[in-house]
Amino acid sequence: MLEWRGAGTGSTDPRYGEGRVKVPMDEEMSGRPGREEAAAAELPRLILQQLPVPVSFFDRSARLVSANPAALAGVGRTLEELVGLRPGEVAPGVVIRGAEGLEAAMEDVMQAGESRTYETHLHLEGVQERVLTAVLSPITGPDGTVLGCSVVTLDTSEQHRARERLTVLDQASLRIGSRLDVITTADELAEMATETFADFVAVDLLAPVLAGDEPRAPAPGSAIVFHRAAQHSVLDGCPESVVRVGTSHTFDRESAVGRALMRGEAARYTVDEQSLRLWELTDPDRARSIREHGIHSTMVAPLAARGITLGMATFFRHRTPEPFDEDDLLLAGELASRAAVAVDNARRYTREHATALALQRSLLPRRTARQQAVEVASRYLPNTTGAGIGGDWFDVIALSGARVALVVGDVVGHGVQASATMGRLRTAVRTLADVDLAPDELLTQLDDLVIKLDREESVDPGGSSVAGATCLYAVYDPVSGHCSMARAGHPEPVLVRPDGTASHIALPSGPPLGVGGLPFEAAEFEVPPRSILALYTDGLIETPGRDIDAALAVLRETLARPSGSLEDTCDAVMAALLPDRPDDDIALLLARAGRLDEGRHASWDLEADPSVVARARKHVAAQLEQWGLEDSVFTTELVVSELVTNAIRYGGAPIRLRLIRDSALICEVSDGSSTAPHLRRARIFDEGGRGLLLVASLTECWGTRYGPHGKTIWAEQALPAT
Structure with a gap:
């Protein structure tokens, strides 16, 4: 006997109407047409009854007519x-939440006479949300009249959740790690997780990560110190949190967070009375917050990248009734893994950026040189397209005779290489300035140095060209009020006079450094x-899309506008000319010229006769007493005696003695000879050679500078403490 299970007249189940149709084997095999036709006619109904897919039938008025067992069991x-x-009703007038639009979709199918797919999210009491995909098909009679509609329902909840997870991960690749900042990345992770599957998310980072350092494993027996980097909640103000963003807190190594951190694996927990x-x-x-807000399910996922654990992300549910499942755990782990890579990239960038900035700061002057010739204010702004460092620099160098050198330079390119080259040039300028070279001579020596550096860099495949750097070097003398200035391919400075007029200083146009062959x-x-000298680099005025002449006019107008202190003037210039995103470094140096009054310096012309040495000592002693520096008379007389004697013996007329009281006491003796004295240690029977050694022993520093008509030997000693 063959048995066909299905609905029929022999139904024994009052709920489903199942029955058995028995066909004798011998009759089936005999090939009688009547039996075969009956079995074939019954076959579709049997298939429908045993089909595990829910199938329902509705008449033309959208009223249920029949349903197979799978649909009834659902x-x-x-x-x-x-x-x-x-459609969607489980009792008269009671519609399953989420199935409200099914009847309208069915009416459209029956009216159009074409099948369609309809997806609905059903919310059954006590059951997790189910996503069902219904295939609606019109049922037509022999004459083509629509008699009703069939509904074949497929449970696509798992596929829907898988698509949601893929969508979340796809969005994560776009939203998490948008900036190279660890705090921003942590905030993006917490915000996204709260929007998708969690009710409250907290992201904690190990403290060294914020400084760009690589965290170490916590010592055995010690608590783990975290820094709350970000947190988000479906409730306003994150009331679940007991830790404020930006503060530090600890977890015990044996806590859920501590175990997940040490193992490096994500884990989920159900909050019950024992854990509470x-x-x-x-x-x-934390226990009080868990009870108060009804937190019932948690997950912890370590932020680990490249073998380094950087922190921990914790996920909570209290408004969503369903607990976290394994799929949620996989999603949380994947999000934490992607965020960890972004956090590690940001950490590495923070470390490298801090290193680069430390290099930049070490190469730029951090404080004004000890001098009273000028009052200075400065600004340095790196470009926004590189690592935040570049080759622009400025400097203020105290020179002999109370003078001061003002320097602004620009090295071609950006980044660490340009910054390192800038440091070499700045050191070279300070070295050359220390020997009191005139501005044009200093730039000549610097030009030769750049040519040599460029040749060295050209040999190295990884090196960069130094040629093309620019520099402006100015020397200001507060005693005479004179300024000497030269430039190498650099923009002309601006002079703002006390009456408020501002104009560019017409300087001879020198070639950029490294060109060679041109004077x-x-x-x-x-x-x-009280005039103001403004020195700057081309990044201040040369911006794509902006006319340079117009920018120079704005610079002059801004400098001429009264704005109080030099710091205020610097801010006004930067506000007027600074682009939104500068693609070049910008250096600005403002110097207000001071003038030593006549009561702070004195000079005497001396004859080339040894008898004037005693008279020079008297002049110096009288002047020091007038200044109230009686304690410095003896030392200064010895210095003057030696310097004047050297000028008379080895130099030539005219001889001039000058005494300056500035931040130090300066004694200068000038003569018409270019012969340089040399410090040496005299032997026992030598009659000379002890004068400069005595001067060097009695003073803080001494030196020689040359001028167009001779040289000047100077010596500097500290003023008395009073």
Whole structure:
């Protein structure tokens, strides 16, 4: 006998109407047409009854007519209870939440006469949300009249959740790690997780990560110190949190967070009374928050990248009734892994950026040189397209005779290489300035140095060209008020006079450093007291899309506008000319010229006769007593005696003695010879050679500078403490 299970007249189940149709084997094999036709006619109904996919039938009025056992089992009702109900109803007038639009979709199918797919999210009481995909098909009679609609339902919840997870991960690749900042990355992770599957998310980083350092494994037996980097909640103000963003807190190594951190694996937990009692013993504040907000499910996922654990992300549910499942755990782990890579990239960038900035700061002057010739203010702004460092620099160098050198330079390119080259040039300028070279001579020596450096860099495949660097070097004398200035391919400075007029200083145009073969020329001019000299690099005025002449006009107008202190003037210039995103470094140096009054310096012309040495000592002693520096008379007389004697013996007329009281006491003796004295240690029977050694022993520093008509030997000693 063959048995066909299905609905028929022999139905024995009042709920499903199942029955058995028995066909004798011998009759089936005899090939009688009647039996075969009966079995074939019954086959579709049998298939429908045994099909594990829910199938329902509705008439033209969208009333349920029939349903197979799979459809009835899905709602836990009998066919008699459902016949005559509308789509989505489980009782008269009771529609399953999420199935409200099914009837309208069915009406459209029957009216159009074409099948369509309809997806619905059903929310059954006590059951997790189910996503069902229904295939709606019109049922037509022999004459083509639409008699009703069939509904084949497929449970696509798993596929839907898988698509949601893929969508979340796809969005994560776009939203997490948008900036190279560890705090921003942590905030993006917490925000995204709260929007998708968690009710509250906290992201904690190990403290060294914030400084760009690589965290070490916590010592055995010690608590783990975290820094709360970000947190987000579906509730306003994150009331679940007991830790404020930006503060540090600890977790015990044996806590859920501590175990997940040490193992490096994500884990999920159900909050029950036993775990709550444990929280109350170890962390009562967190336990109180868990009870108050009804947190029932948690997950912890370590932020680990490249073999380094950087922190921990903790996920909570209290408004979502379903606990976290394994799929949620996989999603949380994947999000934490992607965020960890972004955090590690940001950490590495923070470390490298801090290193580069430390290099930049070490190469730029951090404090004004000890001098009273000028009052200075400066600004340095790196470009925004590189690592935040570049080759622009400025410097203020105290020179002999109370003079001061003002320097602004620009090395071609950006980044660490340009910054390192800038440091070499700045050191070279300070070295050359220390030997009191004139501006044009200093640039000539610097040009030769750049040519040599460029040749060295050209041999190294990884090196960069140094040629093309620019520099402006100015020397200001507060005693005479004269300024000597030369430039190597650099923009002309601006002079703002006390009456408020501002104009560019016409300097001879020298070639950029490294070109070679062309001379540099210096220009000398008088700077009125309280005037302002503005030195800057081309990044301040050369911006794509902006006319340079217009920018120079704005610079002059801004400098001429009264704005109080030099710091305020610097801010005004930067506000007027600074682009939104500068693609070049910017250096600005403002210097207000001072003038030593006549009561702070004195000079005497001396004859080339040994008898004038005693008279020179008297002049110096009288002047020091007038200044109230009686304690310095003896030392200064010895210095003057030696320097004047050297000028008379080895130099030539004219001889001039000058005494300056500035931040130090300066003694200068000038003569018409270019012969340089040399410090040496005299032997026992030598009659000379002890004068300069005596001067060097009695003073803080001494030196020689050359001028167009001879040299000047100077010596500097500290003023008395009073």
